[in-house]
Each structure stands twice: as structure tokens, then as C-alpha cells.
Amino acid sequence: MFLACATTQPGSAQEAANSDIATAVRALEHQWFEAQAHNDNHALDLFIDNDLVYVEYGRLVTKGDYLLRVRSAKPQPTQIVMEATTVRTFGSAAIVVGSYRETGVNNGRAVQKRWRFVDTWVYKKGRWVLVAAAASAVSK
Amino acid sequence: MWVTLLACAGTLAGYAPGESDSDAAAKIIAMERLWSQAYVNKDARALERILDDAFVNIDSDGNLQTKSDLLAEVKTSTTVQFLTESMVVHLHGDTAIVTGVFLVKGVDRGKPYAQRERFLDTWFCRRGQWVSTSGLVTRAEQ
Numbered sequence: 146m147f148l149a150c151a152t153t154q155p156g157s158a159q160e161a162a163n164s165d166i167a168t169a170v171r172a173l174e175h176q177w178f179e180a181q182a183h184n185d186n187h188a189l190d191l192f193i194d195n196d197l198v199y200v201e202y203g204r205l206v207t208k209g210d211y212l213l214r215v216r217s218a219k220p221q222p223t224q225i226v227m228e229a230t231t232v233r234t235f236g237s238a239a240i241v242v243g244s245y246r247e248t249g250v251n252n253g254r255a256v257q258k259r260w261r262f263v264d265t266w267v268y269k270k271g272r273w274v275l276v277a278a279a280a281s282a283v284s285k
Numbered sequence: 286m287w288v289t290l291l292a293c294a295g296t297l298a299g300y301a302p303g304e305s306d307s308d309a310a311a312k313i314i315a316m317e318r319l320w321s322q323a324y325v326n327k328d329a330r331a332l333e334r335i336l337d338d339a340f341v342n343i344d345s346d347g348n349l350q351t352k353s354d355l356l357a358e359v360k361t362s363t364t365v366q367f368l369t370e371s372m373v374v375h376l377h378g379d380t381a382i383v384t385g386v387f388l389v390k391g392v393d394r395g396k397p398y399a400q401r402e403r404f405l406d407t408w409f410c411r412r413g414q415w416v417s418t419s420g421l422v423t424r425a426e427q
Binding site: 194196198200202203204205233235236237238240242244259260261262263265267269276277279280281282283284 | 337339341343344345346347348349373375377378379380382384403405407409410411418419420421422423424425426
């Protein structure tokens with residue numbers, strides 16, 4: 146789903162531009178997912194803004210903290226399945242709202258948790274960069 | 286309470302002419318405080334002006350809420366104290382990110398409660414006016 150909220154161009158032109166933004170940002174979300182899964186810090190560095198703020202498991206972490214965690218993460222039998230996302234544009238920013246399911250192993254037992262997230266991307270110097278991300282666990 | 290401003294070099298300021306980064310941050314912080322007071326005062330009208338019509342929030346139980354949901358929630362708020370701490374504003378042109386922690390105390394059906402939660406809000410400057418476009422609340426140190 147895509148929602149356009151900022152209108153500065155005629156309707157159809159704005160819709161087309163916003164649709165392009167949504168496609169670009171969704172592709173970046175996918176790259177993020179893949180890079181994290183493969184501990185690919187170089188790829189992450191390319192689209193994460195130096196001023197990133199990330200609320201991960203209730204803690205506020207910086208880009209440096211996050212990249213350090215990804216780099217030092219051991220292969221874990223954790224599986225993440227993305228669900229539906231919406232993209233909203235506001236000027237030079239795009240906000241992605243969605244959810245995912247995370248399956249891991251705790252004390253030998255499979256544990257599944259569902260999360261909802263909000264990611265904010267900003268267009269800077271000719272490319273989209275991730276400036277903020279946060280997720281909250283869905284209560285059963 | 287302390288407030289920090291981080292302005293990101295190389296971004297284009299999208300806010301009102303003549304408005305500095307610190308002016309923009311001060312406005313946003315003031316609106317964050319209005320937002321928290323709206324819950325204490327059950328003041329939906331105050332919140333109405335702060336939130337963009339397309340605003341979405343994710344609460345600490347992972348529920349997705351629209352602007353209408355928040356306006357209804359604030360009218361029946363059980364909050365008696367709403368303290369915000371460690372707020373930091375990150376400016377990226379016409380977009381601002383605010384992070385912080387709040388402590389909420391209230392009484393729900395005769396039972397007192399206190400919650401400490403971390404938040405991340407996104408703001409957008411449209412025609413010189415800052416509005417919040419999204420928010421997320423999560424239990425601190427989940």
C-alpha cells in the first residue's frame with residue numbers, strides 16, 4: 146500500500162513521483178533486511194545516515210552501535226518474515242510503517258514474536274538514507 | 286529535563302524563513318510538551334493541531350493507531366502525570382526526529398499505574414508549521 150500525503154505538484158505527476166519514491170524506499174528496506182541477515186556492514190553503511198537513531202529492543206542505539214552489533218553477531222537460527230508495509234511521503238522524507246514476524250530459539254524451543262515498526266528515510270545529496278527506525282513488540 | 290539539538294550538516298533547511306535550527310528544535314520540543322500535557326488535561330483540541338491528518342502511531346503494545354484513535358484516546362485518558370526526559374531533536378532539513386523517554390503515572394479503574402517508555406517521533410515542516418507525522422512507543426529496555 147502507498148499513501149501520498151504531501152502535494153506540491155499536479156495530482157498525477159505527484160502520484161507518479163510518490164510511487165517512484167515508494168518503490169525506491171521499499172527496495173532499500175529489502176537491501177537492509179538482506180545486509181543485516183548477511184552481516185554486510187559495508188552495504189549497511191551505504192544507506193544508513195551517520196546520525197541514525199534506532200530504537201531496537203527498547204534501547205536507543207546509534208549507527209556505530211548498530212553496525213558493531215551486526216558485525217559481531219554470530220549466525221543465529223533467527224528467521225524474519227516481513228509482512229505488509231505502507232509508505233507515506235512528506236517533502237524529502239518517506240515513512241515506512243509495517244510489521245514482521247521474528248522466529249528464534251530460546252532454551253531449545255522455537256519462540257515467535259511479532260513486531261510493528263516505523264522507519265524514516267530522508268533524501269540527501271541525491272540518495273535516500275535511513276535516519277530513524279523503531280519497533281515495538283505486538284502483545285498477544 | 287535536558288534537551289539536545291543535533292543539526293545534520295549538509296541538509297537543506299525546510300522550515301520558516303529566518304528560523305534557525307535551534308528555533309526549530311525549540312518549537313518542536315514545546316509541541317512535544319503540549320502533546321504530553323494534552324493527555325493530562327484530556328485536551329483533544331491541542332493534540333488535533335499537533336498531529337498531521339495522516340499521522341500514525343505504534344503504541345507500546347504494538348497496536349497501530351491513527352490520528353482519530355489518538356484523539357479518542359486522549360479524551361478518556363487516565364494519565365495524571367506525564368514527565369518527559371532526555372529529549373533529543375535531530376534535524377534533517379524539513380524533517381525532524383525526536384527521541385526520548387517518558388514516565389507516565391495514572392489511575393485506571395481505581396488502580397494506580399506507572400510506565401516508563403521510550404519514544405521516537407517524526408515531525409515534518411509544511412509551510413513553516415511543524416506537525417508530527419508518526420510516533421512509536423516501546424517499553425524501555427525490552
